Structure formats: C-alpha cells, structure tokens
Amino acid sequence: MTGIQLRNVTFGYRKKDKLLDNINLNIESGSFIGITGINGSGKTTFAFLLNGLVPQEIPGYYSGNTCVEGVDTRSKPVSYFSSKVGLVFQNPDQMIFNLTVFEEVAFGLRNLDKQSVIDRVKNSLQSVGLKGFENRDPQTLSFGQKQKLCMACILAVDPQYIVLDEVTSMLDYKSTVQLYDILVSLHKKGKTVIIIEHDTDWLAKYANRVIILHGGKIRFYGTPKQVFSNKKTLSDLGIKIPADL
Amino acid sequence: MKRSYLIFQIFILFGLSAYVLYNRNVFTAAVMSLLLAALSLINKNHIVYYRRLKYIFGVSIFVVLFQVVFNRTVPMDIRLANGLLTSFKLFSISFLVLWFTSNISFSQLVESLNFLKPDLRLLIIMSLSLIPLIFKELEMIQTIQKSRAVKFNFFSVHKIIPALLVPLLHRIFQQAQNLSLAIISRGYE
Numbered sequence: 001m002t003g004i005q006l007r008n009v010t011f012g013y014r015k016k017d018k019l020l021d022n023i024n025l026n027i028e029s030g031s032f033i034g035i036t037g038i039n040g041s042g043k044t045t046f047a048f049l050l051n052g053l054v055p056q057e058i059p060g061y062y063s064g065n066t067c068v069e070g071v072d073t074r075s076k077p078v079s080y081f082s083s084k085v086g087l088v089f090q091n092p093d094q095m096i097f098n099l100t101v102f103e104e105v106a107f108g109l110r111n112l113d114k115q116s117v118i119d120r121v122k123n124s125l126q127s128v129g130l131k132g133f134e135n136r137d138p139q140t141l142s143f144g145q146k147q148k149l150c151m152a153c154i155l156a157v158d159p160q161y162i163v164l165d166e167v168t169s170m171l172d173y174k175s176t177v178q179l180y181d182i183l184v185s186l187h188k189k190g191k192t193v194i195i196i197e198h199d200t201d202w203l204a205k206y207a208n209r210v211i212i213l214h215g216g217k218i219r220f221y222g223t224p225k226q227v228f229s230n231k232k233t234l235s236d237l238g239i240k241i242p243a244d245l
Numbered sequence: 246m247k248r249s250y251l252i253f254q255i256f257i258l259f260g261l262s263a264y265v266l267y268n269r270n271v272f273t274a275a276v277m278s279l280l281l282a283a284l285s286l287i288n289k290n291h292i293v294y295y296r297r298l299k300y301i302f303g304v305s306i307f308v309v310l311f312q313v314v315f316n317r318t319v320p321m322d323i324r325l326a327n328g329l330l331t332s333f334k335l336f337s338i339s340f341l342v343l344w345f346t347s348n349i350s351f352s353q354l355v356e357s358l359n360f361l362k363p364d365l366r367l368l369i370i371m372s373l374s375l376i377p378l379i380f381k382e383l384e385m386i387q388t389i390q391k392s393r394a395v396k397f398n399f400f401s402v403h404k405i406i407p408a409l410l411v412p413l414l415h416r417i418f419q420q421a422q423n424l425s426l427a428i429i430s431r432g433y434e
Contacts, residue, residue, distance in 0.1 A: 051430050058426075082432035094423035095431075097374045108431045139377065153431065 001070035002029040003192075004050060004085075004161065009064035011045060011054055012216075019045045021216040023064070027194065029160060032187045034203030034224070035196045037213035038238045043196045044090075046213065047165045050194070051085035052078045068161070082108070086154030090166040092146035101125070101141075101149060102134040108157045124156040128182055144175030151182060162186060164195045168202070180206055204228060204242035212239060251349065251357040258345045265337045271326050274333035281340040294343055301339045305332035371424070379417060386412050 004027040012018040019042045027033060037043050048054040052073035055062035066073045068084055089095050098104040105121045112120070125131055128148040133141070138149055147167055154162060162183075168176045180202060187193050197203055203210050203224060210227040212220040214237050220227045224242070228234065231241050268274050285294045312328030313321070358366055387397065390408045397405055 048426075053426055053430055057429055077434060078429050079432040079434045082430055087427075087430045089423065089427055091423070093378065094420065095427040097371050097424060097428075099370065099374070107433075110432075139374075157432070 001067070003027050003069070005065070005067045006049065007065045007067075009049065009062075009066055011049070011060055011062045013060045015061045018216050019060075020049070023049075023216075023218060025211070025218065025221070027161075027192065029192050030187075030190050031192055031209055032183075032207050033192075033194045033209045033211065034200075034207030035194065035211045035213060036198060036200055036203060036239060041213040042216040043213055044165055045216075047087060047163050047194075047196060049073070050161065050163050051081040051087055052076070053087075082159070083157055084159050085161040085163060086157055086159035088147075088150050088154055088162070088164045088167050090169060092143070092150045095150045095153065096138045096146060099137065100134065101130065101136050101138055104138050104149060105152050105156045108153060120156045120158075121152075124152040127155060127185075128152045129178065144171055144178070147171060147175065147179065148182075151179070155186075159191075161192045161194065164193070166196050166198065169198060176202070198240075200228065200240045200242045201244070204244060212237065254345065254349065255357065258341055261341055262338060265334055265341070268334070269330070271330045271333070274330050274337065278333045278336045278340070281337055281344070285340060285344065294340070294347075298336075298339060298343070301336055305335055308332050308335065375417075375420070375424075378420065379413070382416050382420075383409065383413055386416075 004025075006023045006025045006027075009020055009023040010018055011020045023046070035043055035046065045054060045058075048058060049066050050068070050073075052066075052068075054060070055074065056078055068081055071080075073081060096104055098107060102121055105124055106117050109117045109120055121134070122131070125133060128151050130145065130148055130152060133145075133149075138146065141149060150167075164183075168179060171179065183193050183195065184206060195203075195207070200210075207224055210220070210222065210224050211218055212227060212234065219233075219237065220230060228242055234241055265274070265277060268277070308331050309325070309328035312324045312331070316324045316327065319327075358369060361369070386409055389412075391397065395401075395405070395408050
C-alpha cells in the first residue's frame with residue numbers, strides 16, 4: 001500500500017483540548033499538497049503525525065490510525081519512518097548542530113558505507129545549490145542557505161515524502177522562489193511534497209491539492225481552484241485568498 | 246594542528262588551572278597573573294583580551310571589597326589577602342581560558358575528542374554548539390529589552406535578571422526540545 005492514510009485521528013495534550021480532531025485523509029504518493037490555516041490550527045502537529053513524532057515522542061491523547069505505506073506509525077520507532085518521511089522544520093537553527101556542512105548532511109546516513117555517504121552528501125548539496133560548501137561551518141551560512149542545508153539533510157536520506165513546516169516564513173522572496181524550484185524538481189522526480197504555508201499564493205501556484213485546517217479539523221480539501229473558490233468562508237477563517245486563481 | 250598537540254594543550258590548561266585553584270599564596274598568585282598578562286602581550290589579539298577582561302577587573306575589585314567589608318570574623322590583613330588571592334585566581338583562570346579559546350577553534354576542540362564514544366561525542370558537540378547560540382539569543386534579547394527601555398547597569402540588576410533570564414531560559418528549553426525532535430525525526434535512536 002502506498003501513500004499516507006489517516007483514519008479518525010484525534011490528538012491533544014489534554015483530553016478536552018483537541019489539537020487535531022477526527023482527521024480523515026489519504027495522501028497519495030507523488031502528490032504536491034499544501035496545508036494552510038491560522039496560527040494554532042494544528043498544522044505543525046499534523047506534520048509531526050506523519051513521521052510518528054506524534055504520538056511517540058510528543059505524548060498526549062491520541063486515537064485513530066496513521067499509516068505510512070501501510071505501516072502504523074505506532075508500530076515502529078520514529079527512526080523507521082524517518083527514512084520514508086523527511087521533515088524540515090520552520091527554523092533551521094533547530095535542526096543544525098554539527099560543525100561542518102558535510103557532517104550535518106551525513107548525520108542521517110550512519111548506516112551507509114563511506115563512499116555512499118560522500119556521494120549522497122555531494123548530490124544532495126548540489127541539488128540545493130550548496131556545492132562547494134562541504135567544509136563550511138553551518139552557523140556561518142545565511143538563513144536561506146541554512147534552510148537549503150536542512151533540505152539537503154533530508155534529501156540525502158532520499159525519503160519518498162518530504163514534509164516542510166512553514167519553511168518559507170522567514171525567507172526572502174528570492175530564497176522562497178529557489179526553494180519552490182527545488183520542491184518542483186523533486187515533485188517531478190516522483191517525490192510527495194507536503195508543505196505547510198501561510199502564503200496561499202505559493203500554494204495556488206504549485207500545489208495540486210490544498211488542505212485548510214481550522215481548529216484541528218480539515219475544513220476544505222481539494223484542488224487549489226476548488227478550495228480557494230470558497231472566498232467568503234476562507235476570509236471568515238482568516239485565510240488569505242490568492243491573487244491568481 | 247595535530248591531535249596530540251591539542252591534547253597536550255588541554256592538559257596544560259587543566260594543569261595550570263589546577264595549580265591556580267590550589268595555590269594559597271598571594272605572592273605566587275600575583276606573579277602568575279602578571280606572567281599570564283605579560284604572555285598575552287605576545288598574542289596579536291591582546292586587545293581583544295583586555296576588552297573581554299575589563300569585566301573581570303570590575304568583579305575582582307568587587308570581590309576584594311566584599312571580603313574587606315563582610316568577612317569580619319578575621320583580621321583586616323587576612324581579609325585583604327583573601328580578597329586579593331581570589332581576584333588573582335579569577336584573573337588567571339580567565340586569562341588561561343581566553344588564551345586557550347583564542348588559539349583553538351571549536352572544531353579542533355571537538356576533533357580532539359574523537360576517542361570518546363559516538364553518543365558521548367554527539368552529546369558534547371550538541372552542548373558546545375548550543376553555547377554560541379545562547380550568546381546570540383542573549384544579545385538579541387538584550388537589544389529587544391533595550392528597545393523597551395530596560396537600562397542595563399549595575400544598579401538595576403534586579404530588573405535585568407528577569408528581563409534577560411526568563412526569555413533566555415524559555416528560548417533555550419524550546420530550542421533544546423526542538424533540536425531533540427529534529428534529531429529523532431532524522432532517524433537517531
């Protein structure tokens with residue numbers, strides 16, 4: 001079975017406060033999905049569901065099933081799902097801790113032989129435009145470069161699903177365009193891209209499915225055209241209507 | 246720089262630090278401080294040394310005054326000697342650490358720890374790599390609080406501590422939590 005399936009997933013730190021409420025969704029392999037919603041709507045928690053961080057590392061009241069390629073995220077450790085679902089965090093400083101760019105990218109490749117690690121690191125750095133940065137201290141990179149480095153870290157592992165949690169929220173326009181170019185090329189190679197984004201213009205342009213989360217529930221799901229045609233409701237929910245539909 | 250030379254330097258640092266800490270003689274402590282100050286002149290970064298150590302001068306004077314004013318159970322000459330000894334020790338240790346950190350980069354320091362188990366090495370790398378981030382955050386919080394009209398001087402310590410420490414601790418714990426989630430999500434068990 002391919003794709004990610006969520007069946008009646010409910011999660012909250014306390015039983016009464018539900019961060020995610022009865023989520024039912026089928027994420028097909030190879031799709032480009034955009035998720036948006038106001039602050040506190042459950043977007044990041046949703047992202048943490050997809051590789052098993054919720055409920056394994058972030059405990060709370062969890063019910064339902066999340067299956068990645070048919071495997072329940074509770075049945076195996078997070079390390080098992082990390083090779084299938086790559087998660088890029090909003091702030092790259094939260095991911096980067098190694099001394100060189102090479103070591104940072106190679107961190108997730110501990111089980112491979114030395115030559116494979118070198119090849120994968122080089123390829124992933126090249127695909128994000130950081131070729132030649134191998135020996136640089138990651139802390140000396142610009143914010144945009146750090147974000148690309150985080151992308152390279154995930155790409156080196158070669159997961160089928162790439163989940164990005166508001167990665168463009170602190171990037172300038174040029175860096176955002178570059179990042180989306182990378183995502184589009186990955187999507188063309190057959191990867192599943194799931195991006196959490198506040199700027200709906202990007203979602204309208206690139207995503208082939210859009211999810212609107214509100215109060216932990218999926219309020220809308222469909223193509224950008226279908227979803228963003230509900231202008232009145234979306235405005236009431238505090239969602240920006242994209243300029244070009 | 247060779248690893249053996251690095252380890253040699255670490256041993257020298259620990260050896261001299263141990264000597265400074267266990268020394269009970271004011272005269273030798275003063276000689277040690279002066280010797281280290283003279284040695285720092287050889288280093289081309291000695292201006293940076295003095296810029297960083299200016300705070301230590303203030304703290305040293307405070308330590309001497311504290312001993313003289315509050316330690317009234319012993320005679321005045323011993324109070325003064327105790328204050329001076331502590332100040333010289335503080336000064337020497339600060340000099341040694343500055344000397345060491347200005348000659349060895351962070352990556353070289355970690356490289357010298359290769360003999361440790363991978364898990365322990367990772368733990369040390371993560372802890373050490375968080376230190377510059379903490380200072381960066383502290384600087385940022387200081388700027389933010391200054392823009393909110395918090396004055397940073399000696400007489401407003403009671404206001405500075407919550408204004409700096411509360412947001413700093415919050416950010417550090419948040420950062421640590423997010424870092425651990427990021428590492429787990431990258432397949433580390």
